[in-house]
Amino acid sequence: xxxxxxxxxxxxxxxxxxxxxxxxxxxxxxxxxxxxxxxxxxxxxxxxxxxxxxxxxxxxxxxxxxxxxxxxxxxxxxxxxxxxxxxxxxxxxxxxxxxxxxxxxxxxxxxxxxxxxxxxxxxxxxxxxxxxxxxxxxxxxxxxxxxxxxxxxxxxxxxxxxxxxxxxxxxxxx
Amino acid sequence: xxxxxxxxxxxxxxxxxxxxxxxxxxxxxxxxxxxxxxxxxxxxxxxxxxxxxxxxxxxxxxxxxxxxxxxxxxxxxxxxxxxxxxxxxxxxxxxxxxxxxxxxxxxxxxxxxxxxxxxxxxxxxxxxxxxxxxxxxxxxxxxxxxxxxxxxxxxxxxxxxxxxxxxxxxxxxxxxxxxxxxxxxxxxxxxxxxxxxxxxxxxxxxxxxxxxxxxxxxxxxxxxxxxxxxxxxxxxxxxxxxxxxxxxxxxxxxxxxxxxxxxxxxxxxxxxxxxxxxxxxx
Numbered sequence: 245x246x247x248x249x250x251x252x253x254x255x256x257x258x259x260x261x262x263x264x265x266x267x268x269x270x271x272x273x274x275x276x277x278x279x280x281x282x283x284x285x286x287x288x289x290x291x292x293x294x295x296x297x298x299x300x301x302x303x304x305x306x307x308x309x310x311x312x313x314x315x316x317x318x319x320x321x322x323x324x325x326x327x328x329x330x331x332x333x334x335x336x337x338x339x340x341x342x343x344x345x346x347x348x349x350x351x352x353x354x355x356x357x358x359x360x361x362x363x364x365x366x367x368x369x370x371x372x373x374x375x376x377x378x379x380x381x382x383x384x385x386x387x388x389x390x391x392x393x394x395x396x397x398x399x400x401x402x403x404x405x406x407x408x409x410x411x412x413x414x415x416x417x418x
Numbered sequence: 419x420x421x422x423x424x425x426x427x428x429x430x431x432x433x434x435x436x437x438x439x440x441x442x443x444x445x446x447x448x449x450x451x452x453x454x455x456x457x458x459x460x461x462x463x464x465x466x467x468x469x470x471x472x473x474x475x476x477x478x479x480x481x482x483x484x485x486x487x488x489x490x491x492x493x494x495x496x497x498x499x500x501x502x503x504x505x506x507x508x509x510x511x512x513x514x515x516x517x518x519x520x521x522x523x524x525x526x527x528x529x530x531x532x533x534x535x536x537x538x539x540x541x542x543x544x545x546x547x548x549x550x551x552x553x554x555x556x557x558x559x560x561x562x563x564x565x566x567x568x569x570x571x572x573x574x575x576x577x578x579x580x581x582x583x584x585x586x587x588x589x590x591x592x593x594x595x596x597x598x599x600x601x602x603x604x605x606x607x608x609x610x611x612x613x614x615x616x617x618x619x620x621x622x623x624x625x626x627x628x629x630x631x632x633x634x635x636x637x638x639x640x641x642x643x644x645x646x647x648x649x650x651x652x653x654x655x656x657x658x659x660x661x662x663x664x665x666x667x668x669x670x671x672x673x674x675x676x677x678x679x680x681x682x683x684x685x686x687x688x689x690x691x692x693x694x695x696x697x698x699x700x
Contacts, residue, residue: 262466263466265553266462266463266467266541266542267466267469267470270474270543270682272682294421294425295420295421295424298421298424298428299424301428302428302431305432307459309452310455310456311455311553312553312587313453313456313580313582313585313586313587315436315439315443316436316439316448317432317433317434317436317438317439318436320428320432321429321432324425324428324429324432325429328421331421360548363436364548367436367440370595372547372548376547379547
């Protein structure tokens with residue numbers, strides 16, 4: 245990932261985090277809340293791999309936790325793991341598939357929701373599993389609606405890598 | 419190998435932040451740094467909120483047109499009722515003042531006269547089922563401290579639970595951890611306001627032999643014993659009783675209260691800073 249790509253991804257995630265905490269948290273449709281940060285993170289991780297995904301998730305989480313004066317590190321922890329998993333999927337099986345962003349968003353929405361729930365539970369805080377379960381389907385639908393335009397925007401800013409870029413090791417045979 | 423190392427480092431750092439923040443959520447170096455960070459982010463949040471506001475207002479306008487006519491009739495009737503009630507109340511207030519001056523009656527800060535309102539816009543809203551909190555655009559720089567009561571134009575909203583330098587976290591009455599000492603304005607029955615089902619509140623701990631009627635107003639109870647001062651002054655409107663129930667096995671009445679504050683559409687609130695130091699309490 246080049247410095248320019250890093251700056252573009254950082255700016256995009258920063259704006260997404262601000263929009264998320266200021267605007268999207270008010271949008272409650274059948275218990276679901278669209279998660280723009282997650283959708284943008286999926287785009288970055290799919291196009292730039294696991295290391296970029298994990299790093300982007302960490303810093304996006306820091307911005308969210310700072311802006312909401314929440315428990316520092318909580319969102320970072322879950323987004324870091326989410327970004328890494330999606331990045332690995334992008335580096336391996338998902339890189340050429342048109343449905344990859346949509347599948348990734350659906351899966352990572354579930355992982356993220358349960359991840360946050362588990363961390364809250366382990367901290368001994370309120371962890372309403374029923375409310376999370378009820379809201380998860382509408383949230384997935386809302387995130388999938390966002391995926392098309394968000395992924396298009398991320399692709400415009402971060403050029404998809406060539407196949408050769410994914411090769412990290414060369415084994416000489418013969 | 420490198421990617422696993424990066425992941426491990428980031429996870430360890432996140433866990434370290436989580437541990438420090440969890441152990442001291444309202445003080446310490448990390449909390450101060452978070453406060454500075456929140457101050458730096460505030461202009462961006464305010465800008466985003468301002469960009470979104472016209473769209474939200476347009477939606478609310480269209481939404482409210484559908485029931486404007488019936489609501490107008492209902493409001494006209496309420497205005498007539500309240501006008502008559504206000505005349506009676508103003509006479510009672512005057513009489514109360516006269517009696518208090520005759521008795522040299524001393525009280526703690528009374529609402530709203532003895533409070534300075536710090537008006538603040540809401541910059542972040544409750545996020546998902548985990549938090550019934552919001553972030554307001556004012557903090558310790560404006561005199562806000564932990565447990566400062568927060569009201570809207572309609573009634574009590576909650577209290578500050580995590581003050582930052584220029585932003586603060588307000589825990590709403592609908593949060594499961596919230597409990598406010600309250601009383602029925604008409605029958606003087608006291609109880610605890612807690613969260614209820616479907617955005618309503620419950621007046622808890624009301625004995626079955628007490629009387630609470632549907633339609634009664636519920637306000638904050640204020641300090642009863644000077645050794646245990648209440649953060650909320652007496653008389654902040656909370657809501658109106660919409661249902662009273664009981665059962666043979668329950669120890670207390672089930673009093674359901676419709677809150678006056680519209681928690682899902684709060685644009686701005688006021689934090690109440692006392693201007694009078696409490697000396698003695700009624």
